[in-house]
Amino acid sequence: MTQSTRQQLRQQVRLKRQALTLHQQEQASKAVLARFNQLQDVHHAQHIAIYLSNDGELDTGPLIEWLWHHGKTVYLPVLHPFSKGHLLFLHYHPDSRMHCNRYGIAEPVLDVRHVKPVHELDLMCTPMVAFDEQGQRLGMGGGYYDRTLSQWHHHGTGPRPLGLAHDCQQVRHLPCEAWDVPLPAIITPSAYHHW
Incomplete structure (x- = not known):
């Protein structure tokens, strides 16, 4: 029942997200950047993981540009080649060599010299399909x-x-499962939610 409900929610919210116009996407990204660059967590962090937008997700391009401009080191998720279901985080810069993973999402070409251990990251910007009033993430x-x-x-x-x-x-x-990790904060174009 829970899995079925979660899958229905995924489909519904993804359709809403994909229906946003290019203008709405641009305005949303600008609004999120205006909130993002005011956060102390962002200013105090040096090593920041983020993701490249896909499937109607909020456009992270302007955030990445802002991070680079302010001297932050940016990392992107890469599917772990040997540990199924896990991510590695690789240094990302304007000249990074990229390829598409099995989900069709662009990621840096794996090079162990560019891997940053997760525990050494300061901040991790996470994508999601949906979230609720308690900070649960789907x-x-x-x-x-x-x-x-x-x-x-x-x-x-x-x-x-x-x-x-x-x-x-x-x-x-x-609907939550035991393994779900709630988030302490979420930024949307209209609000900064924190718990």
Whole structure:
């Protein structure tokens, strides 16, 4: 029942997100950047993981440009080649060599010299399909970010997570599983939610 409900929510919210016009996407990204660059967590962080937008997600391009401009070191998630369901984080810069992973998402070409251990990251901007009024996050269903953030959630070690989303991705209540990691903060174009 829970999995079925979660899958229905994924489909509904993804359709809403994909229906946003280019103008709406641009305005949303500008509004999120205006909130993002005011956060102390962002200003105090040096090593920041973020993601490249896909499937109607909030456009992170302007945030990445802002981070580079302010001397922050940016990292992108890469599917772990040997540990199924896990992510690595690679240094990302304007000249990074890129390729598409098995989900069709652009990621840096794996080079162990550019890998940053998760516990050395300061802040991790996370994608999501939906979130609720308690900060619960619903991803695409692979559990990549829940696994990545489990050390932070259970032991307080590793990067502080910060969710990025469109307003239309908020729902009243998400059905949760034991492994779900709630987020302490989420930025949308209209609000900074924190718990």
